[in-house]
Amino acid sequence: MNRSISGAGGGRKARPAAHELARYEALFAARTRGMKSSAMREMMALTERPDVISLAGGLPDTTTFAPELYAKLMSQVAAEQTARALQYGPTEGMAVTVQCIVEVMAAEGTLVDPGEVIVTTGGQQVIDLVCKTLIDPGDVIVAEAPTYPGAVPTFSAYQAEVEQIEMDSDGMPIDELERTLDRLQAEGRRPKFIYTIPNFQNPGGVTMSLARRRRLVEVAHERELLILEDNPYGLLRYEGEPLPTLYSLDAEAGGAADLVIYLGTFSKILSPGLRLGWAVAPRPVLEKLNLGKQGADLCSSPVTQLFVAEYFKQHEGHGEPHWLGYLEQLKELYRRRRDVMLAALDEHFGEQARWTKPQGGLFVWATLDERIDTTDLLAQAREQEGVAFVPGRAAYMDGHRGSSSMRLNFAGVPDDDIREGIRRIGKVVREQVSLYGTLTGSSSAAKPPAESAPEPAAEQAPSLADVVALPRREQEGPARQRKDR
Numbered sequence: 001m002n003r004s005i006s007g008a009g010g011g012r013k014a015r016p017a018a019h020e021l022a023r024y025e026a027l028f029a030a031r032t033r034g035m036k037s038s039a040m041r042e043m044m045a046l047t048e049r050p051d052v053i054s055l056a057g058g059l060p061d062t063t064t065f066a067p068e069l070y071a072k073l074m075s076q077v078a079a080e081q082t083a084r085a086l087q088y089g090p091t092e093g094m095a096v097t098v099q100c101i102v103e104v105m106a107a108e109g110t111l112v113d114p115g116e117v118i119v120t121t122g123g124q125q126v127i128d129l130v131c132k133t134l135i136d137p138g139d140v141i142v143a144e145a146p147t148y149p150g151a152v153p154t155f156s157a158y159q160a161e162v163e164q165i166e167m168d169s170d171g172m173p174i175d176e177l178e179r180t181l182d183r184l185q186a187e188g189r190r191p192k193f194i195y196t197i198p199n200f201q202n203p204g205g206v207t208m209s210l211a212r213r214r215r216l217v218e219v220a221h222e223r224e225l226l227i228l229e230d231n232p233y234g235l236l237r238y239e240g241e242p243l244p245t246l247y248s249l250d251a252e253a254g255g256a257a258d259l260v261i262y263l264g265t266f267s268k269i270l271s272p273g274l275r276l277g278w279a280v281a282p283r284p285v286l287e288k289l290n291l292g293k294q295g296a297d298l299c300s301s302p303v304t305q306l307f308v309a310e311y312f313k314q315h316e317g318h319g320e321p322h323w324l325g326y327l328e329q330l331k332e333l334y335r336r337r338r339d340v341m342l343a344a345l346d347e348h349f350g351e352q353a354r355w356t357k358p359q360g361g362l363f364v365w366a367t368l369d370e371r372i373d374t375t376d377l378l379a380q381a382r383e384q385e386g387v388a389f390v391p392g393r394a395a396y397m398d399g400h401r402g403s404s405s406m407r408l409n410f411a412g413v414p415d416d417d418i419r420e421g422i423r424r425i426g427k428v429v430r431e432q433v434s435l436y437g438t439l440t441g442s443s444s445a446a447k448p449p450a451e452s453a454p455e456p457a458a459e460q461a462p463s464l465a466d467v468v469a470l471p472r473r474e475q476e477g478p479a480r481q482r483k484d485r
């Protein structure tokens with residue numbers, strides 16, 4: 001049966017054929033020409049196919065949430081707050097939900113004024129609203145390379161020009177950022193904002209060092225630039241010390257944060273199905289975000305906002321908030337799954353690839369032999385082996401870079417599926433490498449996995465924080481290194 005990927009899940013219609021599209025072509029706004037589907041969203045449809053092991057989605061594991069608790073809280077909202085739950089709410093969000101957000105931010109070590117919070121329909125809406133508020137066609141955004149694949153179609157839709165700065169194991173190198181800003185300035189261009197995911201970056205899996213965080217906030221102040229700090233994963237740390245948010249560093253620098261727009265979400269610490277996120281922003285920016293949201297959806301769902309408020313009232317017998325206990329449970333589970341994935345990669349990818357070792361979050365970023373194009377590899381992996389991942393190109397605006405990389409989700413997938421999924425991908429990778437070896441006569445034919453793949457010697461094995469695929473840059477001079485780390 002000839003079905004498109006996006007139609008494969010729920011029996012929805014296949015994409016329109018070219019002749020069908022042509023009929024409407026003249027009606028579409030110019031901005032739609034730059035619009036493209038996020039590969040990640042396309043992959044979401046695969047999660048509904050039981051025959052495919054999907055390591056592609058950005059999924060947390062919602063099976064861990066107790067069904068009785070979900071039912072209890074929902075019935076409580078339904079029975080006790082019927083009219084409120086079924087009514088429109090304020091655009092900026094319900095005060096009871098904002099209180100929960102203040103609590104989550106406090107757990108991130110960040111104090112916020114409830115008056116500077118807006119509740120949104122997922123963190124995704126924050127990215128959209130920030131672009132809607134700040135970006136005219138041709139405006140510049142500076143982002144990491146690779147960047148969040150879900151932001152790529154948003155940036156394209158607003159016709160932004162995105163400068164992507166290649167990361168290393170400490171995240172975005174700020175000296176490189178400054179060089180880019182100097183170049184842009186010489187060209188008479190000024191970025192509207194710098195977009196960064198400092199913790200367990202999606203998709204790179206790396207974390208921005210403290211020194212870089214401090215320097216980034218300094219640079220923003222020196223040059224009067226806004227930062228969009230996207231932080232869905234900060235509380236999902238499996239090892240190492242938590243680092244301060246850019247928002248809190250900005251507040252430290254000037255009394256109140258005035259250059260950082262913070263994006264948070266309940267998606268990864270509770271549930272993405274709620275579709276609830278938030279922004280914390282300087283009031284003039286907040287005001288515009290609010291206007292933009294009015295035009296988008298008037299308000300985020302009161303049903304789920306009240307659910308969150310009820311959830312945050314729950315406490316364990318010893319008084320600890322339930323949400324913090326659940327967070328611990330998620331961290332334990334995801335830590336184990338991360339380790340399962342790293343072990344499976346060692347076994348089945350071996351020398352064919354390098355990959356990041358995230359200290360938290362949901363993703364590993366793997367980079368293969370440069371001759372392998374992971375977009376092609378995905379087609380083969382899906383059809384032949386029933387396994388999916390996000391191809392690296394999805395994380396680059398030009399759709400070309402990142403072609404030999406892939407993003408792998410370990411959090412939303414049971415241990416056995418992680419092992420089996422990585423085994424299957426490893427198999428197609430070896431086939432591809434062998435094929436290149438045969439075609440080019442090169443000696444780099446694929447080595448079989450497991451028993452014959454040598455374990456890295458203990459002293460050579462990268463530490464968990466060591467990122468093999470995103471190495472430190474050699475050209476960085478010693479003086480710069482001191483300043484920048």
Ligand SMILES: Cc1ncc(COP(=O)(O)O)c(C=O)c1O
Pocket residue numbers: 058121122123124125148150197202230232264265266267272276277
């Ligand atoms: C970096 C990043 N930002 C934003 C989002 C959007 O999340 P949501 O809209 O579910 O809050 C995600 C989701 O995966 C993400 O990884």
